[in-house]
Amino acid sequence: PSIVASHERVAFSVPSYFTTNSVHYSGRCLLKSYIRAALKRDEVVHVLGFEVSEEETRGDLDGSCAERLLFHDGYKDPLGWRKSASFTAHQFNSQDLTRILRQTQQPKAPVLVIDSLSWLLRHHDPVAICRSLQELRRGGAVRTIVGLLHSDLHNTSTVDCVSHLATAVVTLAPTSQGPLAVAKTTKRTKSGKVTQDEELFSIQGDLTVTIHRTVSQAGKKQTEQESSEADPTANLTFNLRLSDTEREAKEKVSLPFVFSQEKKSALLHKGQRSGRILYVPDANDDFDQEDPDDDLDV
Amino acid sequence: MYAELNSILNASPDNCKQGEFTLISDRKADASFLVHHFLSFYLRAGCKVCFLGLAQSFSHYSAVAQRLGVSLTQAKEKGQLVFYEGLKDCLGVLLREGSTHESPTLDFLRPHCSDLKGLYDFVSSSVARVGDAAGTGPWAPPVLLVDDLSVLLSLGVSAGAVLDFTHYCKATICTELQGNMVTLIRCEEEEEEQGDEQGSDVLLKGLIHQCSLALQVQGLLTGYCKHIHGEVEVWWRGVANGMQMQKKVLQYKVHDKGAVFFARGTSSVVL
Numbered sequence: 001p002s003i004v005a006s007h008e009r010v011a012f013s014v015p016s017y018f019t020t021n022s023v024h025y026s027g028r029c030l031l032k033s034y035i036r037a038a039l040k041r042d043e044v045v046h047v048l049g050f051e052v053s054e055e056e057t058r059g060d061l062d063g064s065c066a067e068r069l070l071f072h073d074g075y076k077d078p079l080g081w082r083k084s085a086s087f088t089a090h091q092f093n094s095q096d097l098t099r100i101l102r103q104t105q106q107p108k109a110p111v112l113v114i115d116s117l118s119w120l121l122r123h124h125d126p127v128a129i130c131r132s133l134q135e136l137r138r139g140g141a142v143r144t145i146v147g148l149l150h151s152d153l154h155n156t157s158t159v160d161c162v163s164h165l166a167t168a169v170v171t172l173a174p175t176s177q178g179p180l181a182v183a184k185t186t187k188r189t190k191s192g193k194v195t196q197d198e199e200l201f202s203i204q205g206d207l208t209v210t211i212h213r214t215v216s217q218a219g220k221k222q223t224e225q226e227s228s229e230a231d232p233t234a235n236l237t238f239n240l241r242l243s244d245t246e247r248e249a250k251e252k253v254s255l256p257f258v259f260s261q262e263k264k265s266a267l268l269h270k271g272q273r274s275g276r277i278l279y280v281p282d283a284n285d286d287f288d289q290e291d292p293d294d295d296l297d298v
Numbered sequence: 299m300y301a302e303l304n305s306i307l308n309a310s311p312d313n314c315k316q317g318e319f320t321l322i323s324d325r326k327a328d329a330s331f332l333v334h335h336f337l338s339f340y341l342r343a344g345c346k347v348c349f350l351g352l353a354q355s356f357s358h359y360s361a362v363a364q365r366l367g368v369s370l371t372q373a374k375e376k377g378q379l380v381f382y383e384g385l386k387d388c389l390g391v392l393l394r395e396g397s398t399h400e401s402p403t404l405d406f407l408r409p410h411c412s413d414l415k416g417l418y419d420f421v422s423s424s425v426a427r428v429g430d431a432a433g434t435g436p437w438a439p440p441v442l443l444v445d446d447l448s449v450l451l452s453l454g455v456s457a458g459a460v461l462d463f464t465h466y467c468k469a470t471i472c473t474e475l476q477g478n479m480v481t482l483i484r485c486e487e488e489e490e491e492q493g494d495e496q497g498s499d500v501l502l503k504g505l506i507h508q509c510s511l512a513l514q515v516q517g518l519l520t521g522y523c524k525h526i527h528g529e530v531e532v533w534w535r536g537v538a539n540g541m542q543m544q545k546k547v548l549q550y551k552v553h554d555k556g557a558v559f560f561a562r563g564t565s566s567v568v569l
Contacts, residue, residue, distance in 0.1 A: 053473045
């Protein structure tokens with residue numbers, strides 16, 4: 001099955017969608033394939049590019065798709081050092097963004113792709129960014145916001161802060177087997193239900209995504225996962241369980257100190273069979289009742 | 299210039315790649331031999347080279363380049379090399395603070411300024427002057443070499459400001475002018491105190507995200523060895539054609555006039 005189909009479902013149902021990644025695996029490929037898939041189904045896609053140039057973003061797309069992509073260049077001069085800026089970091093607020101998104105008169109609400117949130121987080125307060133994203137989402141100027149976040153560049157609180165805002169978070173990690181990677185998707189529905197998915201995927205040269213195996217089934221409760229992960233009896237060197245015959249044998253054994261019928265009769269009929277000490281005093285034995293220790297030379 | 303490294307990186311002075319951002323990082327080892335390699339490589343390739351020498355003086359680089367068969371003095375006279383003596387100039391700014399005649403290049407050392415715009419302006423103006431020396435013909439494409447970025451951190455620049463600087467250099471040199479960029483960064487050993495380490499850690503990760511080729515030099519885990527000086531991890535990070543990154547780990551030994559690279563455990567003294 002192809003992920004593009006499932007991608008579509010995700011994109012239609014959720015207003016925002018973030019991809020996180022680390023140094024060891026770049027999420028940009030998946031982001032590009034998302035852009036391609038969105039363009040293929042005739043969506044209006046705006047890309048705020050800070051980390052990758054316009055040519056590179058358009059480069060991997062085929063002709064008609066590349067033409068329809070609307071690129072806002074925050075790559076060449078994001079801080080206004082060269083005084084040739086087309087989009088600067090300061091413009092990242094809901095008013096300016098809404099203005100830019102509405103410039104192109106399109107009947108459909110567009111998809112906004114941010115490449116990347118990490119760049120923005122370096123120049124803005126995380127709170128301000130979260131607020132802008134929230135306002136954008138409420139304002140209705142966009143249908144979906146997709147952002148790339150390099151999660152290893154920020155502290156966990158910032159990553160959490162942005163992740164809480166998202167309705168779906170895809171965390172990518174490499175595997176030992178070459179082009180394959182693991183995508184962990186956490187989706188939050190409006191009712192507050194959280195579902196997690198783990199999939200093994202790879203991206204082909206033409207930016208199509210192939211899912212190879214679903215690692216864990218959708219809708220699995222997290223508590224279940226945690227308890228199965230923390231099973232201490234998983235890899236023991238000894239046996240903790242009993243087979244039926246072993247249990248039978250175990251039950252047959254009578255415990256010491258339990259007063260059974262046998263013990264009772266043994267105690268009552270003691271005599272002949274129990275051991276006795278026979279003592280015949282020797283002639284030399286000078287046993288003095290008064291002083292039993294007198295042979296000790298004390 | 300090390301021929302062996304060229305074949306590993308699949309490059310030669312006659313046919314050098316364009317738009318490449320190479321990051322060299324080292325940990326418990328010295329990766330400056332790679333800086334010398336790239337300096338002589340790009341000078342031989344006929345590129346216009348802008349070198350920000352923040353860690354060593356010109357005479358040091360010149361002496362090493364001489365051994366590798368390249369004359370920096372000549373390249374400078376021809377206009378091919380622009381060498382920025384950051385080591386001397388920084389001291390100059392710090393000692394003569396408040397004097398009227400100031401170049402904006404080292405603005406970041408002055409209290410009112412925290413970004414590296416001045417340094418970027420210097421870089422962009424020096425790479426833009428392609429072929430203005432009369433009769434020598436144009437040098438293309440431009441190359442920026444920085445040795446090393448960690449010095450900026452020690453001078454009080456924040457990691458974010460350094461990343462902005464490299465971002466601008468990449469946008470101008472690699473993307474716009476189709477040139478190349480090579481920077482060195484030194485990482486601290488792992489058991490350092492938190493506050494300081496964070497800066498260089500963030501800088502390293504940020505740069506790895508920016509670069510297209512990372513060469514990570516590391517000392518041997520088992521300690522010093524006379525015949526194997528360390529390991530280089532070559533990490534192609536280009537994500538073109540849907541290909542994810544490739545990695546290759548090699549061990550190396552630096553000689554007087556070159557370096558040898560070999561697969562792990564295949565050093566001639568081991569076998």
